[in-house]
Amino acid sequence: KKIADVFDNHMDAKRTLREIKLLRHLDHENIIGIRDVIPPPVPQAFNDVYIGTELMDTDLHHIIRSNQELSEEHSQYFMYQILRGLKYIHSANVIHRDLKPSNLLVNANCDLKICDFGLARPSSESDMMTEYVVTRW
Template identity: 70%
Template sequence: MENEGMIIGYTGNSSYGVRYVQYNILGNLFEVSSKYVPPIQALGRGASGIVCCARNAETNEEVAIKKVGNAFDNRIDAKRTLREIKLLCHMDHENIIKIKDIIPPPMKESFNDVYIVYELMDTDLHQIIRSKQALTDDHCQVSLMNLNPFCNLYVVDLFV
């Protein structure tokens, strides 16, 4: 796709005094803080948004940025996005992805998309399940042990 992951524009200083950069990711406009620099590459598209990877220029760390487009168009999606952010901000476990940052919108008046910055992972459960490589008993046992932190969520009534 033409201009994929390339800077396609700059937004002046935002409501927060931050400079923003615009990228084309899978045909969608990503408008993120200028501290997230190329290479910007698409990682995938899911039910709740589009994910790309970038580098945080301040920490030199590679991160994943998820754009939840039109996050407030319907109440269910808005609540789902808020729930994801609130839960992950309270989680601290090696098997649960961590939120590194929430990118504020360039202009408060036109706040419609939510950008969540995560630690960049090598793979996800979906890729493992779809892989043609057979899962051994050891793989299954480790996967089940990795699900253990989620069992604790029900105990503390976080999933209501």
């Protein structure tokens, strides 16, 4: 995952750091795994951050928008995996705050992983949550 010009905006830098920190601590088969944070080839031109994650084929948004028919069993399996991932996230006292089909990655075996933790927060955080809405799928 490439995060371009991450240091141009204070909030983008903060979200990126939060995502990296959370993904390094979360370890569950329905949460995208972080493999590495790749340094820039030229340290003086450190504008972009590259996060190496598990390879997944597509996301649920593309599957929904495609002409591919989903059986009831597929839908149930996706829902089961989403709920397992959310149970784990919430048991770690984390709130995702940006759960949508494009943040649910799927591979050819229909294994689903929750990704994009840039807006996630510890649920015990006393600060008020932002009212910032990224996208409405």
